[in-house]
Amino acid sequence: GQNIDQPTEMTATEGAIVQINCTYQTSGFNGLFWYQQHAGEAPTFLSYNVLDGLEEKGRFSSFLSRSKGYSYLLLKELQMKDSASYLCAALDSNYQLIWGAGTKLIIKP
Amino acid sequence: GAVVSQHPSWVICKSGTSVKIECRSLDFQATTMFWYRQFPKQSLMLMATSNEGSKATYEQGVEKDKFLINHASLTLSTLTVTSAHPEDSSFYICSARSSERGDVETQYFGPGTRLLVL
Numbered sequence: 001g002q003n004i005d006q007p008t009e010m011t012a013t014e015g016a017i018v019q020i021n022c023t024y025q026t027s028g029f030n031g032l033f034w035y036q037q038h039a040g041e042a043p044t045f046l047s048y049n050v051l052d053g054l055e056e057k058g059r060f061s062s063f064l065s066r067s068k069g070y071s072y073l074l075l076k077e078l079q080m081k082d083s084a085s086y087l088c089a090a091l092d093s094n095y096q097l098i099w100g101a102g103t104k105l106i107i108k109p
Numbered sequence: 110g111a112v113v114s115q116h117p118s119w120v121i122c123k124s125g126t127s128v129k130i131e132c133r134s135l136d137f138q139a140t141t142m143f144w145y146r147q148f149p150k151q152s153l154m155l156m157a158t159s160n161e162g163s164k165a166t167y168e169q170g171v172e173k174d175k176f177l178i179n180h181a182s183l184t185l186s187t188l189t190v191t192s193a194h195p196e197d198s199s200f201y202i203c204s205a206r207s208s209e210r211g212d213v214e215t216q217y218f219g220p221g222t223r224l225l226v227l
Contacts, residue, residue, distance in 0.1 A: 043202075
């Protein structure tokens with residue numbers, strides 16, 4: 001079956017760095033997405049990785065290892081507004097998104 | 110770029126009535142649009158995939174006669190919840206996948222529609 005695993009909840013301190021991990025098992029693979037979802041709002045696109053390696057975009061970076069079925073989202077210089085759920089989703093061979101349950105990130109002052 | 114709008118953002122209706130939700134891609138063409146439902150503190154649940162000009166593909170357990178989807182153009186898809194009941198109360202979110210080169214995989218989400226059925 002197809003499966004996405006990510007931690008349910010994480011807590012970090014304002015100004016610090018946090019890494020949210022995601023492992024995936026899909027039938028075929030066409031890339032890995034990270035979305036941010038604030039409470040009561042729709043998800044917003046953060047990143048897309050299809051090749052191995054690290055993609056940096058400002059304070060956010062996303063890493064992919066296809067051989068390990070593993071990705072992480074790295075958030076630096078955390079701000080209070082980064083408190084949200086972070087959704088990992090893998091694109092399978094049919095170009096369908098397989099969603100993780102999301103990681104709720106709590107930022108403390 | 111890649112802006113998706115949804116209308117209405119909030120709807121309250123009586124049990125038994127039908128509700129129509131519109132999803133528009135404002136600055137790109139979307140050959141494929143997706144409809145999701147999300148209950149409080151739960152993950153997104155894909156309801157159906159809608160391709161322009163063809164019938165929608167519904168996920169297992171989603172009643173196609175209850176959730177009518179129309180994708181009449183490359184920028185508009187509609188979801189109609191027919192004979193809504195209180196258990197249909199949820200957050201409905203659409204997303205659109207661009208058909209333009211270089212960005213064919215990413216789904217961009219609308220702001221969502223909160224439906225409350227009394």
